[in-house]
Amino acid sequence: MSDRSAAAIQAEGLVRVFKKGPRAVDGIDLRVEPGEVYGFLGPNGAGKSTTVHMLTTLLPPTEGSARVAGFDIVSEGEQVRGAIGAALQEAALDPFLTGREHMRFQSALHALPRDERRRRGDELLERVGLMEAADRKVGGYSGGMKRRLDLALALVHEPRILFLDEPTTGLDPQSRTALWEEVQRLVTDRGVTVFLTTQYLEEADVLASRIGIIDNGQIVAEGTPKSLKAQIGRPSVEAIPSDADDLGRVSDVLERFGEPVPGTPQGATVRLSGEDATLAAVVRALDAEDLQVEHLELHQPSLSDVFLAKTGRSLEGAGGEVEEEPAEAVPA
Amino acid sequence: MSSVLALQVGTVARRSVLRTMRQPAMVVPALFFPLLLLSINSGALKSATRLPGFPTDNYLTFALGLAFLQGTMFAAMSAGTNVAQDIETGFFNRLSLTPLRRAALLVGQLSGVLVLGLIQASTFLLVGIVAGAGLQAGVLGVPVIVALSLLTTLGFGSLGAFVALRTGSGEAVQGLFPLMFAALFLSSMSLPRNVIEIDWFRTIATWNPVSYMIEGIRSVLIVGWDGEALALGFLASGGLALISLVLASSALRTRMTRT
Numbered sequence: 001m002s003d004r005s006a007a008a009i010q011a012e013g014l015v016r017v018f019k020k021g022p023r024a025v026d027g028i029d030l031r032v033e034p035g036e037v038y039g040f041l042g043p044n045g046a047g048k049s050t051t052v053h054m055l056t057t058l059l060p061p062t063e064g065s066a067r068v069a070g071f072d073i074v075s076e077g078e079q080v081r082g083a084i085g086a087a088l089q090e091a092a093l094d095p096f097l098t099g100r101e102h103m104r105f106q107s108a109l110h111a112l113p114r115d116e117r118r119r120r121g122d123e124l125l126e127r128v129g130l131m132e133a134a135d136r137k138v139g140g141y142s143g144g145m146k147r148r149l150d151l152a153l154a155l156v157h158e159p160r161i162l163f164l165d166e167p168t169t170g171l172d173p174q175s176r177t178a179l180w181e182e183v184q185r186l187v188t189d190r191g192v193t194v195f196l197t198t199q200y201l202e203e204a205d206v207l208a209s210r211i212g213i214i215d216n217g218q219i220v221a222e223g224t225p226k227s228l229k230a231q232i233g234r235p236s237v238e239a240i241p242s243d244a245d246d247l248g249r250v251s252d253v254l255e256r257f258g259e260p261v262p263g264t265p266q267g268a269t270v271r272l273s274g275e276d277a278t279l280a281a282v283v284r285a286l287d288a289e290d291l292q293v294e295h296l297e298l299h300q301p302s303l304s305d306v307f308l309a310k311t312g313r314s315l316e317g318a319g320g321e322v323e324e325e326p327a328e329a330v331p332a
Numbered sequence: 333m334s335s336v337l338a339l340q341v342g343t344v345a346r347r348s349v350l351r352t353m354r355q356p357a358m359v360v361p362a363l364f365f366p367l368l369l370l371s372i373n374s375g376a377l378k379s380a381t382r383l384p385g386f387p388t389d390n391y392l393t394f395a396l397g398l399a400f401l402q403g404t405m406f407a408a409m410s411a412g413t414n415v416a417q418d419i420e421t422g423f424f425n426r427l428s429l430t431p432l433r434r435a436a437l438l439v440g441q442l443s444g445v446l447v448l449g450l451i452q453a454s455t456f457l458l459v460g461i462v463a464g465a466g467l468q469a470g471v472l473g474v475p476v477i478v479a480l481s482l483l484t485t486l487g488f489g490s491l492g493a494f495v496a497l498r499t500g501s502g503e504a505v506q507g508l509f510p511l512m513f514a515a516l517f518l519s520s521m522s523l524p525r526n527v528i529e530i531d532w533f534r535t536i537a538t539w540n541p542v543s544y545m546i547e548g549i550r551s552v553l554i555v556g557w558d559g560e561a562l563a564l565g566f567l568a569s570g571g572l573a574l575i576s577l578v579l580a581s582s583a584l585r586t587r588m589t590r591t
Contacts, residue, residue: 078431088422089422094347096351096354096355101347108339111431
């Protein structure tokens with residue numbers, strides 16, 4: 001039975017093992033509060049989509065349990081599906097139907113009354129900026145338009161919880177920003193809970209109020225973007241000397257202000273430590289040594305640093321494992 | 333049928349019809365190739381009517397039955413390919429996340445194929461009669477031919493849907509086509525079974541249910557009302573439809589793994 005005061009999404013020890021495959025999801029615990037945007041950040045093959053497939057009832061878990069909108073994902077799948085909307089990794093649309101036909105198709109399957117179908121469809125097409133293209137076949141839509149239509153379709157039955165599986169992958173920056181704005185509007189105006197998977201650090205940083213970093217099927221860090229960055233500590237300073245022969249001396253000066261950390265090979269980078277370690281102090285020290293630098297930059301800790309610190313690799317270079325095809329899955 | 337189920341079936345069927353009709357590459361060959369083969373066969377093989385025991389002196393009338401069977405096989409490809417594309421593109425997951433019932437999905441998808449089958453049957457009959465084929469049973473034979481043709485379309489369409497649901501692959505569905513054509517060629521499509529002289533061929537054609545599907549339609553065109561031929565035709569097509577539907581339903585249950 002649904003408990004509306006409970007978490008929007010709660011998972012305990014969620015595991016998914018594929019036949020002849022790895023533990024795609026390996027004991028995930030998470031709790032997402034109503035109205036929250038939870039960013040699930042990780043490389044390809046980390047287990048993000050498998051988790052979404054389990055939480056949206058498309059794939060039964062091998063072990064563990066989860067409740068979505070207060071309903072059990074295994075025994076109350078129908079109720080879960082009634083409470084959620086989902087735009088999965090592929091913008092799964094029919095190229096031979098128009099945008100408006102898609103809206104009518106989806107709203108009819110959700111058994112909306114006839115008048116409501118038309119009204120709701122037009123309202124959502126307007127909302128995602130597709131009214132002008134509503135009567136064009138989807139096969140001619142751009143990637144951004146398809147994603148926006150996908151989002152509109154997920155909202156037809158006014159779900160309380162929205163799952164967005166890598167919603168902006170492959171989109172140009174303009175389309176990406178437009179989609180972010182729409183998601184933010186949904187949260188602000190309608191209080192929708194959003195579970196968002198992404199491999200883009202910026203996306204998680206901009207949209208998510210809380211982030212879980214997943215790697216090899218396990219959550220390796222969780223918190224608000226601010227708290228995760230704070231775990232990394234203080235900012236770092238990177239300096240590239242004007243004369244490459246001065247690299248050693250520049251490194252010596254920088255190391256007075258903190259521990260060296262990996263950075264560009266042409267320069268030196270340190271993580272600042274101590275009360276007196278500021279960018280101004282570094283500039284004064286370099287000046288005192290009569291060292292010229294062509295580039296000097298203060299890096300605030302980013303989610304990229306968090307990912308690197310928690311997994312030992314950068315998000316851009318991680319991944320490469322292909323997630324198993326759910327249809328081939330059998331519980332181990 | 334409950335109103336929700338009826339709405340779901342209607343919605344899926346409407347999409348299936350729209351989708352099929354908007355793909356000329358799917359509709360045109362399904363109409364054109366059976367008619368092309370009909371015109372070639374009725375010209376090239378008309379001397380076969382002089383064989384002792386041949387049931388008519390008009391080979392066009394004899395060959396027209398084959399066009400219906402070929403058409404149903406194209407319909408099977410259409411049904412299977414549409415389902416496979418839905419699986420490959422993830423559209424199937426979209427459907428799985430709605431309250432859509434499995435029965436509505438299958439019936440809706442097959443309704444679209446039946447509409448294509450109806451267009452085919454009407455076209456073949458009209459073209460055949462205009463070209464000079466006989467219709468011994470008269471006007472009342474038309475609905476019988478259409479009914480038998482649609483039942484066969486349902487059988488082969490469900491078979492296409494089964495392969496698509498089982499494999500999730502459009503290529504696997506395409507692989508059905510040569511098998512179906514082999515079944516067609518090893519039937520009484522070109523000659524009546526009593527005229528086939530090669531023993532092994534006649535034996536296979538006798539065991540091949542496709543022979544009875546063709547002969548059921550052919551009997552209405554050539555003989556008029558032949559109860560046995562019609563009963564065997566409906567039995568063969570109905571049997572295929574029943575078996576294929578059971579297989580497709582089972583594959584759908586496995587494919588639609590939502591909890």
